[in-house]
Amino acid sequence: xxxxxxxxxxxxxxxxxxxxxxxxxxxxxxxxxxxxxxxxxxxxxxxxxxxxxxxxxxxxxxxxxxxxxxxxxxxxxxxxxxxxxxxxxxxxxxxxxxxxxxxxxxxxxxxxxxxxxxxxxxxxxxxxxxxxxxxxxxxxxxxxxxxxxxxxxxxxxxxxxxxxxxxxxxxxxxxxxxxxxxxxxxxxxxxxxxxxxxxxxxxxxxxxxxxxxxxxxxxxxxxxxxxxxxxxxxxxxxxxxxxxxxxxxxxxxxxxxxxxxxxxxxxxxxxxxxxxxxxxxxxxxxxxxxxxxxxxxxxxxxxxxxxxxxxxxxxxxxxxxxxxxxxxx
Amino acid sequence: xxxxxxxxxxxxxxxxxxxxxxxxxxxxxxxxxxxxxxxxxxxxxxxxxxxxxxxxxxxxxxxxxxxxxxxxxxxxxxxxxxxxxxxxxxxxxxxxxxxxxxxxxxxxxxxxxxxxxxxxxxxxxxxxxxxxxxxxxxxxxxxxxxxxxxxxxxxxxxxxxxxxxxxxxxxxxxxxxxxxxxxxxxxxxxxxxxxxxxxxxxxxxxxxxxxxxxxxxxxxxxxxxxxxxxxxxxxxxxxxxxxxxxxxxxxxxxxxxxxxxxxxxxxxxxxxxxxxxxxxxxxxxxxxxxxxxxxxxxxxxxxxxxxxxxxxxxxxxxxxxxxxxxxxxxxxxxxxxxxxxxxxxxxxxxxxxxxxxxxxxxxxxxxxxxxxxxxxxxxxxxxxxxxxxxx
Ligand SMILES: NC(=O)c1ccc[n+]([C@@H]2O[C@H](COP(=O)([O-])OP(=O)(O)OC[C@H]3O[C@@H](n4cnc5c(N)ncnc54)[C@H](O)[C@@H]3O)[C@@H](O)[C@H]2O)c1
Ligand SMILES: [Zn+2]
Ligand SMILES: [Zn+2]
Numbered sequence: 001x002x003x004x005x006x007x008x009x010x011x012x013x014x015x016x017x018x019x020x021x022x023x024x025x026x027x028x029x030x031x032x033x034x035x036x037x038x039x040x041x042x043x044x045x046x047x048x049x050x051x052x053x054x055x056x057x058x059x060x061x062x063x064x065x066x067x068x069x070x071x072x073x074x075x076x077x078x079x080x081x082x083x084x085x086x087x088x089x090x091x092x093x094x095x096x097x098x099x100x101x102x103x104x105x106x107x108x109x110x111x112x113x114x115x116x117x118x119x120x121x122x123x124x125x126x127x128x129x130x131x132x133x134x135x136x137x138x139x140x141x142x143x144x145x146x147x148x149x150x151x152x153x154x155x156x157x158x159x160x161x162x163x164x165x166x167x168x169x170x171x172x173x174x175x176x177x178x179x180x181x182x183x184x185x186x187x188x189x190x191x192x193x194x195x196x197x198x199x200x201x202x203x204x205x206x207x208x209x210x211x212x213x214x215x216x217x218x219x220x221x222x223x224x225x226x227x228x229x230x231x232x233x234x235x236x237x238x239x240x241x242x243x244x245x246x247x248x249x250x251x252x253x254x255x256x257x258x259x260x261x262x263x264x265x266x267x268x269x270x271x272x273x274x275x276x277x278x279x280x281x282x283x284x285x286x287x288x289x290x291x292x293x294x295x296x297x298x299x300x301x302x303x304x305x306x307x308x309x310x311x312x313x314x315x316x317x318x319x320x321x322x323x324x325x326x327x328x329x
Numbered sequence: 330x331x332x333x334x335x336x337x338x339x340x341x342x343x344x345x346x347x348x349x350x351x352x353x354x355x356x357x358x359x360x361x362x363x364x365x366x367x368x369x370x371x372x373x374x375x376x377x378x379x380x381x382x383x384x385x386x387x388x389x390x391x392x393x394x395x396x397x398x399x400x401x402x403x404x405x406x407x408x409x410x411x412x413x414x415x416x417x418x419x420x421x422x423x424x425x426x427x428x429x430x431x432x433x434x435x436x437x438x439x440x441x442x443x444x445x446x447x448x449x450x451x452x453x454x455x456x457x458x459x460x461x462x463x464x465x466x467x468x469x470x471x472x473x474x475x476x477x478x479x480x481x482x483x484x485x486x487x488x489x490x491x492x493x494x495x496x497x498x499x500x501x502x503x504x505x506x507x508x509x510x511x512x513x514x515x516x517x518x519x520x521x522x523x524x525x526x527x528x529x530x531x532x533x534x535x536x537x538x539x540x541x542x543x544x545x546x547x548x549x550x551x552x553x554x555x556x557x558x559x560x561x562x563x564x565x566x567x568x569x570x571x572x573x574x575x576x577x578x579x580x581x582x583x584x585x586x587x588x589x590x591x592x593x594x595x596x597x598x599x600x601x602x603x604x605x606x607x608x609x610x611x612x613x614x615x616x617x618x619x620x621x622x623x624x625x626x627x628x629x630x631x632x633x634x635x636x637x638x639x640x641x642x643x644x645x646x647x648x649x650x651x652x653x654x655x656x657x658x659x660x661x662x663x664x665x666x667x668x669x670x671x672x673x674x675x676x677x678x679x680x681x682x683x684x685x686x687x688x689x690x691x692x693x694x695x696x697x698x699x700x701x702x703x704x705x706x707x708x709x710x711x712x713x714x715x716x717x718x719x720x
Contacts, residue, residue: 169422293440296422296434300435302354302355302401305437305438306438309459310439310462314439314441322382322439325384325385325463325464326346326386327348328347
């Protein structure tokens with residue numbers, strides 16, 4: 001994640017990557033990532049110290065027998081935990097050390113839920129981690145991804161680009177027809193409220209914006225090769241100029257199609273720009289991945305697949321705030 | 330309705346929750362008549378599977394009567410008696426077309442979570458965490474079943490009791506797949522770690538598939554007795570014998586041709602320091618597994634043999650005998666069971682009397698006593714092997 005370059009399409013199934021050329025945006029992210037990283041370092045110390053000094057109490061806390069031998073194990077792990085902390089605290093941009101930490105820890109699943117749920121400040125996340133005692137590693141991963149993305153040395157234009165790819169079990173012609181009928185797009189692009197085809201190549205798009213607002217624009221298809229490629233672009237005057245391309249190719253296995261999508265938008269400056277950024281997804285990679293996943297569900301099964309925890313279907317925002325897996329009232 | 334909910338580590342509670350509704354056109358609502366508690370549920374109960382939320386409805390082994398169908402459903406009807414497979418599968422994606430149902434590419438709306446942990450996601454599973462889709466489970470009076478045309482198998486033969494067919498939902502196919510993955514040749518020795526329900530069906534299936542000798546390893550004598558009686562297995566109590574030595578003796582130094590792990594992430598280890606090491610690391614979430622059985626299965630297997638992993642693992646493992654695996658040309662086969670693939674042929678084996686899956690059932694209780702069921706099963710009290718709950 002975060003090492004994406006424009007014009008370098010990923011080929012993995014369901015892969016996606018994004019580029020941001022907006023220095024303001026990345027500065028904002030770096031702040032959060034760094035605070036999180038420092039917090040983690042202190043958390044390491046916080047975890048390491050009691051492990052070393054009070055291994056017995058730690059053992060009881062995590063529910064293992066408090067034998068002499070378990071204390072020794074616990075103490076040894078505390079030493080390891082402490083050893084990682086200075087590396088993180090020393091550095092202005094601690095990516096490397098964080099990755100070392102990740103490698104040392106072994107990816108922790110246990111906190112995934114908690115880490116994802118705790119969305120607020122870095123401190124809140126670390127508090128959540130501390131409270132759980134467990135699963136520091138997932139936080140490490142999140143911090144690593146964030147800091148290295150902001151370290152991406154991209155300059156120049158301010159366009160936000162994202163690329164995604166997925167394989168669907170339908171022939172290219174059918175995929176082409178489905179995508180070419182722009183009115184299908186809102187069925188899987190979560191931020192779209194509606195798209196109406198006008199004359200042959202033009203269409204009117206309505207997207208949901210924060211605070212119940214909508215943003216509208218007109219677009220046209222600028223390239224159209226049946227079974228292979230569709231490219232579209234917003235017309236002059238759009239509040240958030242944007243464009244996209246979908247390329248289709250037969251998959252190696254009979255009858256399926258490789259779908260590769262590139263989208264791009266130019267966030268305007270100022271407050272509108274911030275709103276637009278959110279409109280097009282805070283994380284364009286995540287958004288395009290989600291859209292492609294829903295696209296696959298719709299074209300393969302006819303519908304967006306819903307569960308009790310994610311009644312609206314695949315949507316990263318919803319994954320962060322799951323309902324419990326109980327039937328809807 | 331009443332449903333058994335996960336309320337935190339070591340806490341389940343039967344509570345009032347809303348009745349399920351149709352959310353997708355392919356859904357059915359099933360009134361649950363019988364449901365079971367699985368070793369996999371214990372991993373949730375003990376808090377080792379991440380992304381559980383307080384209030385999640387548990388249960389992935391269940392059957393019952395269809396009471397409502399979505400407008401896209403054509404192959405099951407209201408009134409049908411169905412057994413429902415635990416992995417949720419769409420039937421239309423490439424994985425489903427290859428009969429790899431537990432890898433369905435469409436049934437996990439939370440695939441993004443699983444990708445973070447595993448690189449790619451697998452199928453959604455009933456009542457098995459949000460990473461596996463956030464689906465309410467079947468330890469409940471009613472349950473929503475997505476893709477009703479694909480998964481559930483209709484039981485037309487009323488002479489078969491619930492108990493005879495219930496385990497088609499998971500453990501019989503799982504044990505069977507565990508054995509099938511071993512590509513058993515006549516006269517092969519197959520060793521099975523774990524004499525729980527999955528191990529019992531793995532051992533029985535290995536015998537059905539023609540193994541010359543089946544060896545089952547556990548520490549509970551009552552479970553080992555069942556394996557001896559129903560699979561004709563030799564048994565080893567790992568608290569009494571050195572398992573690797575005993576297996577070498579049984580195979581004159583070669584080691585078993587195939588080894589099946591039917592234990593999973595919460596294995597127990599006879600030797601204190603090793604158990605302590607893994608338990609502390611697992612407790613601190615520095616590794617997510619306690620892989621004692623798997624380590625031993627790998628190091629015991631004969632050169633060039635197959636290790637079939639049916640026990641469930643969630644994340645990362647430490648001290649994995651990779652050198653043994655690589656240098657001795659072992660093959661690893663594994664997966665959540667592709668249950669849909671096995672339901673029909675195994676139903677036939679039940680109908681023909683080749684096997685009666687009820688032999689694993691030791692406890693029957695009403696759904697309202699689910700909490701007690703979990704407790705007894707977890708502590709292997711009262712010679713508990715399998716708890717069936719009647720809703
Ligand atoms: N792959 C799948 O599709 C699938 C499906 C169902 C269950 N499972 C998994 O199968 C495993 C077993 O399920 P179950 O219902 O039989 O559970 P269970 O808890 O009843 O049985 C596990 C058995 O393993 C034994 N055991 C523990 N440590 C051991 C060791 N070191 N050596 C030998 N035996 C040991 C225990 O004493 C117990 O009898 C679980 O991990 C479960 O999640 C997998
Ligand atoms: Zn099960
Ligand atoms: Zn599928």
